[in-house]
Amino acid sequence: MRTRPLKVALLGCGVVGSEVARIMTTHADDLTARIGAPVELAGVAVRRPSKVRAGIDPALVTTDATALVKRGDIDVVVEVIGGIEPARTLITTAFEHGASVVSANKALIAQDGAALHATAEQHGRDLYYEAAVAGAIPLIRPLRESLAGDKVNRVLGIVNGTTNFILDKMDSTGAGYQEALDEATALGYAEADPTADVEGFDAAAKAAILAGIAFHTRVRLDDVYREGMADVTAADFASAKRMGCTIKLLAICERAADGGSVTARVHPAMIPLSHPLASVREAYNAVFVEAEAAGQLMFYGPGAGGAPTASAVLGDLVAVCRNKLGEATGPGDSAYTQLPVSPMGEVVTRYHISLDVADKPGVLAQVATVFAEHGVSIDTVRQTGKDGEASLVVVTHRAPDAALSGTVEALRRLDTVRGVASIMRVEGE
Amino acid sequence: MRTRPLKVALLGCGVVGSEVARIMTTHADDLTARIGAPVELAGVAVRRPSKVRAGIDPALVTTDATALVKRGDIDVVVEVIGGIEPARTLITTAFEHGASVVSANKALIAQDGAALHATAEQHGRDLYYEAAVAGAIPLIRPLRESLAGDKVNRVLGIVNGTTNFILDKMDSTGAGYQEALDEATALGYAEADPTADVEGFDAAAKAAILAGIAFHTRVRLDDVYREGMADVTAADFASAKRMGCTIKLLAICERAADGGSVTARVHPAMIPLSHPLASVREAYNAVFVEAEAAGQLMFYGPGAGGAPTASAVLGDLVAVCRNKLGEATGPGDSAYTQLPVSPMGEVVTRYHISLDVADKPGVLAQVATVFAEHGVSIDTVRQTGKDGEASLVVVTHRAPDAALSGTVEALRRLDTVRGVASIMRVEGE
Numbered sequence: 001m002r003t004r005p006l007k008v009a010l011l012g013c014g015v016v017g018s019e020v021a022r023i024m025t026t027h028a029d030d031l032t033a034r035i036g037a038p039v040e041l042a043g044v045a046v047r048r049p050s051k052v053r054a055g056i057d058p059a060l061v062t063t064d065a066t067a068l069v070k071r072g073d074i075d076v077v078v079e080v081i082g083g084i085e086p087a088r089t090l091i092t093t094a095f096e097h098g099a100s101v102v103s104a105n106k107a108l109i110a111q112d113g114a115a116l117h118a119t120a121e122q123h124g125r126d127l128y129y130e131a132a133v134a135g136a137i138p139l140i141r142p143l144r145e146s147l148a149g150d151k152v153n154r155v156l157g158i159v160n161g162t163t164n165f166i167l168d169k170m171d172s173t174g175a176g177y178q179e180a181l182d183e184a185t186a187l188g189y190a191e192a193d194p195t196a197d198v199e200g201f202d203a204a205a206k207a208a209i210l211a212g213i214a215f216h217t218r219v220r221l222d223d224v225y226r227e228g229m230a231d232v233t234a235a236d237f238a239s240a241k242r243m244g245c246t247i248k249l250l251a252i253c254e255r256a257a258d259g260g261s262v263t264a265r266v267h268p269a270m271i272p273l274s275h276p277l278a279s280v281r282e283a284y285n286a287v288f289v290e291a292e293a294a295g296q297l298m299f300y301g302p303g304a305g306g307a308p309t310a311s312a313v314l315g316d317l318v319a320v321c322r323n324k325l326g327e328a329t330g331p332g333d334s335a336y337t338q339l340p341v342s343p344m345g346e347v348v349t350r351y352h353i354s355l356d357v358a359d360k361p362g363v364l365a366q367v368a369t370v371f372a373e374h375g376v377s378i379d380t381v382r383q384t385g386k387d388g389e390a391s392l393v394v395v396t397h398r399a400p401d402a403a404l405s406g407t408v409e410a411l412r413r414l415d416t417v418r419g420v421a422s423i424m425r426v427e428g429e
Numbered sequence: 430m431r432t433r434p435l436k437v438a439l440l441g442c443g444v445v446g447s448e449v450a451r452i453m454t455t456h457a458d459d460l461t462a463r464i465g466a467p468v469e470l471a472g473v474a475v476r477r478p479s480k481v482r483a484g485i486d487p488a489l490v491t492t493d494a495t496a497l498v499k500r501g502d503i504d505v506v507v508e509v510i511g512g513i514e515p516a517r518t519l520i521t522t523a524f525e526h527g528a529s530v531v532s533a534n535k536a537l538i539a540q541d542g543a544a545l546h547a548t549a550e551q552h553g554r555d556l557y558y559e560a561a562v563a564g565a566i567p568l569i570r571p572l573r574e575s576l577a578g579d580k581v582n583r584v585l586g587i588v589n590g591t592t593n594f595i596l597d598k599m600d601s602t603g604a605g606y607q608e609a610l611d612e613a614t615a616l617g618y619a620e621a622d623p624t625a626d627v628e629g630f631d632a633a634a635k636a637a638i639l640a641g642i643a644f645h646t647r648v649r650l651d652d653v654y655r656e657g658m659a660d661v662t663a664a665d666f667a668s669a670k671r672m673g674c675t676i677k678l679l680a681i682c683e684r685a686a687d688g689g690s691v692t693a694r695v696h697p698a699m700i701p702l703s704h705p706l707a708s709v710r711e712a713y714n715a716v717f718v719e720a721e722a723a724g725q726l727m728f729y730g731p732g733a734g735g736a737p738t739a740s741a742v743l744g745d746l747v748a749v750c751r752n753k754l755g756e757a758t759g760p761g762d763s764a765y766t767q768l769p770v771s772p773m774g775e776v777v778t779r780y781h782i783s784l785d786v787a788d789k790p791g792v793l794a795q796v797a798t799v800f801a802e803h804g805v806s807i808d809t810v811r812q813t814g815k816d817g818e819a820s821l822v823v824v825t826h827r828a829p830d831a832a833l834s835g836t837v838e839a840l841r842r843l844d845t846v847r848g849v850a851s852i853m854r855v856e857g858e
Contacts, residue, residue: 023722027580033645033765034577130575136723138567138575146559146567148463149743151456216462276729279708286727293452294565294740297730300705301723311723314578328757336462 006035006321007042009074009099011065011090012081013053016104016131017044019310020078020317021056031314035321039076043068069094076320078313079103080131088112095123100324102316104131104309110205110221113212117333126329128316133206134159134285136308137301138315143213143289144331151292152214155253156428159206161283161303162197163229163249165189167268168281171246176234189283199228200266203251210287211253211264217339219253219264225344227267236422239354239393242382243426245270246278250427254347261342270352271428278428288428345402350379350429352395354421355411359390363416367392370414374407375399389418395426435464435750436471438503438528440494440519441510442482445533445560446473448739449507449746450485460743464750468505472497498523505749507742508532509560517541524552529753531745533560533738539634539650542641546762555758557745562635563588563714565737566730567744572642572718573760580721581643584682585857588635590712590732591626592658592678594618596697597710600675605663618712628657629695632680639716640682640693646768648682648693654773656696665851668783668822671811672855674699675707679856683776690771699781700857707857717857774831779808779858781824783850784840788819792845796821799843803836804828818847824855 008024010017024031024041032038044056045065053061062068069077069090077094079101081087087108091101101120103109109116109132120127130140134157143152158164162184169180181198184190196202204224211219229249240247248271253264271278276298280286285303290296302308323330357363364383371378377397384391396404404423411417437453439446453460453470461467473485474494482490491497498506498519506523508530510516516537520530530549532538538545538561549556559569563586572581587593591613598609610627613619625631633653640648658678669676677700682693700707705727709715714732719725731737752759786792793812800807806826813820825833833852840846 019722023578027578030580030645031578034760034763136720137726138571141575142567142571145748146570146744147740148747149452149456149460149745150740151459216459276708279705291565291740293448293736293743295731295734295737297566297728299726299728301726305724307722308724311576311579311720314722315575316578318577319574322760326757328755331463331751334463 003038005038005040006075006324007040007073008317009042009068009077010044011077011079013044013046013056014080015306016080016309016313018053019306020080020313023310023314025055031318034318036325037321039317039321042074043071065090066093069099070097072097074099075324076317077101078317079105080313081105082107084108084111088116091116092119095119095125100126100320102313102320103127103129104313105129106132106202106205106209110208113209114218114333114335121332124329126320126323128320128330130316131309131312133209134287135301135303135305136311137285137287137299137303139287139299140213142299143210144334147291147294150294152289153255153292154290155210155214155287156277157206157210157251157287158248158277158280158285159251159287159303160197160203160249161285162190162194164280164285165283166198167229167232167247167249170232170234170237174234174237177230177232198230200226200249203249203266207251207253207264207266210251211262212335214253215255215262215339216334216337217262218335219262219341223264223341225265225267229268231422232268233422235354236424239352240270243270243352243395244273245426246273247424248277252427256342261340263342263344263347265344265347267425269425269427275428345400345405347401348398349401350396350398350426351404352393352424352426353408355392355394356418356421357390357392358416358418359385359388360416363390364392366414366416367394367411370410371396371407374403374410376403376407391421432467434467434469435504435753436469436502437746438471438497438506439473440506440508442473442475442485443509444735445738445742446509447482448735449509449742452739452743454484460747463747465754466750468746468750471503472500494519495522498528499526501526503528504753505746506530507746508534509742510534511536513537513540517545520545521548524548524554529555529749531742531749532556532558533742534558535561535631535634535638539637542638543647543762543764550761553758555749555752557749557759559745560738560741562638563716564730564732564734565740566714566716566728566732568716568728569642571728572639573763576720576723579723581718582684582721583719584639584643584716585706586635586639586680586716587677587706587709587714588680588716588732589626589632589678590714591619591623593709593714594712596658596661596676596678599661599663599666603663603666606659606661627659629655629678632678632695636680636682636693636695639680640691641764643682644684644691644768645763645766646691647764648691648770652693652770654694654696658697660851661697662851665853668781669699672699672781672824673702674855675702676853677706681856685771690769692771692773692776694773694776696854698854698856704857774829774834776830777827778830779825779827779855780833781822781853781855782837784821784823785847785850786819786821787845787847788814788817789845792819793821795843795845796823796840799839800825800836803832803839805832805836820850
């Protein structure tokens, strides 16, 4: 075994970074045995050096992250700052100065993964980021390596713990959105400004990364269709229950039936209670993968938190260190299929539409005609009404999203339709 | 990209082997892109050469497996024969003659993994066997690589599809064991002789492999405690339901609380319905992992079948080919912790015991005294009775298995205890 240690620079020492540093110290012997050489924390770049950091030698702490990644003796840079800059420049500089990189930065990888991979490859370095999607759940490595001999056709993921916590509360207690969000905030599952989570931005970044890896192509953040879950109501859950479903915020990446394109989207959707994703509770994450030969797989676990994210970072750190010792690099970017990303209108799925309508004869016939005119075939209709008002719940067969949008637009123009109460896609069947 | 193809020899061309050969042909372009060089099927060793094999060039087929692995120009040998010999000798010969090996052979890896790893390492070859445990589910790679920076404390697995199908049927239909087994046989989920599955031999081999990888130590097949599930009754399921539980055949690998030893066992157990493993239906497999930093993870998917197993084999094939091209080897055997395996008597868990007792005053006091004398603390007791006979269901707190065994032996000696109807461990709480 080599005795000269591999040197690790840590960029960021917040919830995740401090946990990475702690485990590197407490589990040093295990890491040494698994890597084949000791690893040494050679520097920690932080914004506020005055903050006391238990277990970290103050002599290692610096505010000059750039100087740290430029030192030239660093083997691996662990980036847990988050955000686009300065993370992007620091990672690029690290590659140029001899280091491989382990990152937990979903926003950056989703936006600039291609360029960063290219720089890594140009310099013969590794770029690993298991922690960027679904925290501790091994996902990037299984998709990229275990399924490397298979063909993934669909990925359905619950990849945001905050929104799953809120939807699970609404499902189990009958609470409304605001009440469930308040509870999530009080318990620390939602941030003071929950926009990134509830509007699906966080999930969209993960969907872009997952789609790229699953289909060996390039999916940019802008390619991902995104709808938040703030409009989901207790009535939607009641309606889902009647159908034997629940509602989850899903990241959905699909290969088109003809194999010639892919789609990626994030939105709330009804899924059958019998689907493995339906029983994913609280803030847990899970990703359901359909592959041609493997069939249906699911990966489940905590999607966030200091220790779980640190676990993923350290798994990558061990792999990158082993590669360094073997003077090799791991499997890099794989985007050879160059499949185009189709717009949302071409996505084909089923829909659950709730309409408030006038309670008089002929309304159902009018509504059914509109669906037929747009080529959207109806599976079931449920009609309930009293006092001149009625509600109509229509569940369709599979149809393109554009056809459904056209249908809804036309329905809104009918005098007898007072309003479209909700439109929800039905997945996982 | 290199144009000289990597040469693959296939040993065995049954359900899995023929699927491997098929995918190598139909997905040749994808494999080439992912590996960085083409792969070529260079030979197929079979027992019955006369059998027609669709899509395989008859010129590649041979009955002389030894000559095939000795050819010297083979880069990777894929062993899907199963069993101990001739698989073991062929794999060893392959290592000696320049090839790395991908195997799906759980029995061989469980029995001789250490020796085979040593031979592979001595010759600078890879030995990969993702397909040996839980078919298509990526498990070996996540445990060995993704969690390489973490400390796994427990693995609970449903790793045998046949028994899960039977237990799921019993749970959902109230059927008895024989009726459910007959249905599994009729549907092809159980073999004509189901012994290896229902007696837990298959699961025990997987438990040995999982425990070794999870704890970085050596667990031999003989170290695994094993109980089959043929004695599980409809009454057990009814009792489980009253406790909010179901019954699964589990492979359980645990690190002792003091960290100084490990245990591995296979037996039917009650688990709470809220546990993620409880909702694993039909012939699906799932492995639940508890790690110090990552927390609770679960990996779910088809545990057997030609295509799913081929998916795992091909994932390994891609990795081994990439290693060959990079003149490297992947992470090999990791057994550095050398933790001893404790006997079943030292396992600490909870128990559900059904007793047939005389329905007269003082019986409960007698029974409770026996538990107390053996240091087994009672959690709940439920007593039901009529016509002079009664049944007593005792659920205990956590206690060593040896203490429970002693308790049961003493209970059998009581005049008032007519019989011990069932003893089942309660896990996953």
